[in-house]
Amino acid sequence: MEENRVKPFQKYSGSHIYHVENSLEVQFGEKKGFHSSCKLTIQETENEDHTKNWLIEKIEGAPLPFENDFLEILHELEQSSYPVEVKVDEKGVFLSASDHQKVVENWKQKTAGIQEKHQNAEVFRNQYLNALENESLFYTNKRKEPFWNLLFFAPSYVDNGEKTHETFTWNIKGIGDVECAGTILAEQKDYGFDAFFISEISIPTDIKEEIDKKYQHRAEQYTATLTIQMEYNSPKRQYSKKKADFSLSDGEKTVYREISSSI
Numbered sequence: 054m055e056e057n058r059v060k061p062f063q064k065y066s067g068s069h070i071y072h073v074e075n076s077l078e079v080q081f082g083e084k085k086g087f088h089s090s091c092k093l094t095i096q097e098t099e100n101e102d103h104t105k106n107w108l109i110e111k112i113e114g115a116p117l118p119f120e121n122d123f124l125e126i127l128h129e130l131e132q133s134s135y136p137v138e139v140k141v142d143e144k145g146v147f148l149s150a151s152d153h154q155k156v157v158e159n160w161k162q163k164t165a166g167i168q169e170k171h172q173n174a175e176v177f178r179n180q181y182l183n184a185l186e187n188e189s190l191f192y193t194n195k196r197k198e199p200f201w202n203l204l205f206f207a208p209s210y211v212d213n214g215e216k217t218h219e220t221f222t223w224n225i226k227g228i229g230d231v232e233c234a235g236t237i238l239a240e241q242k243d244y245g246f247d248a249f250f251i252s253e254i255s256i257p258t259d260i261k262e263e264i265d266k267k268y269q270h271r272a273e274q275y276t277a278t279l280t281i282q283m284e285y286n287s288p289k290r291q292y293s294k295k296k297a298d299f300s301l302s303d304g305e306k307t308v309y310r311e312i313s314s315s316i
Contacts, residue, residue: 063145063207064290065097065107073200075313077226080306081268090114093200093315103143106151109204110136126167126174130181133163137195145207147196153188160185197224199313203295206281208237208248219250223279223299225309228263231256233279233299245287252279256301272303 071093078086096108113132138151150156161182167174185191195201208219216236224230235252256275265271277299284294294316301309 063141063204063292065095067096069095069097069291071095071200071204071315073313073315075199075311077311078309079226080308081264081270091200093204100140104148105141105143105145106138107141108136108138122171123177126171126177127181129167129171130164130178133160134185134191139192141205145205147205150188150192153191157182157185197230199223199297199299199311200315203281203297203313203315206283206295207292208250221250221252221279221281223277223297223311225260225301226311227267229260231260231277233277235279242284245285248283248285250279250281250283253277270303270308272308274304275308276302276304278302 073091073093074088075090076086076088078084091114092112094110094112096110098106098108100106111132113128134156137153137156140148140151142148164178167178184194196205202222206221208217216238218234219237220232220234222230223233231254233252233254235250237248237250239246239248254277256277261275264275279297279299281295281297283292285291286293294314296314297312299311300307
């Protein structure tokens with residue numbers, strides 16, 4: 054068979070809009086479920102060195118009523134951190150922030166009057182500002198959100214019916230990051246191709262210890278399963294859909310599941 058090399062990369066000439074849905078279900082102890090949605094707008098500019106800048110605006114869907122004033126304040130502080138601008142390589146892989154100081158200054162202006170709406174908000178604003186001014190920490194935390202990972206996950210591989218190996222980092226809420234090593238298989242379509250990432254691993258000891266510290270639920274071992282479906286549009290030279298499904302099983306039942314889609 055003649056080898057057909059497919060090397061996709063992200064391209065957003067002009068403005069591109071994604072609708073993002075995220076759901077989380079935790080059953081370690083008391084069963085809890087969460088859902089959120091947002092709209093992402095990405096504006097791309099190309100640099101002389103073939104890197105690109107993405108200006109990312111995130112607009113939340115209508116939030117559910119907040120359980121307390123602190124959560125409402127935190128939501129407002131987080132929303133005010135957008136838009137952000139990042140630098141990526143020609144495939145869309147994250148390289149660094151771009152003009153992060155501008156993000157900080159814009160955030161200060163947007164949140165200047167928060168004390169007038171919420172009592173003691175200035176304390177939380179100062180704490181958030183300390184984290185915001187630490188550029189490396191700020192973007193490390195941002196990239197724990199599933200839609201950021203999906204946005205930057207643009208693997209290259211040979212589309213000749215063979216599987217290729219990739220690793221995807223998933224953040225288990227309140228626990229930590231887990232490296233999901235797996236394989237990708239591509240299927241050619243008229244418009245481009247579909248790609249499927251599959252990973253099934255035993256979680257490392259340090260992550261299990263964090264689960265045991267936080268929850269009374271105990272298991273000898275947990276298995277992490279991650280599947281990602283990607284649709285690549287060749288004429289537009291961009292991914293038109295990505296959907297990730299991550300779960301933890303204790304051998305008998307699923308105790309943690311998170312699904313994120315970007316369309």
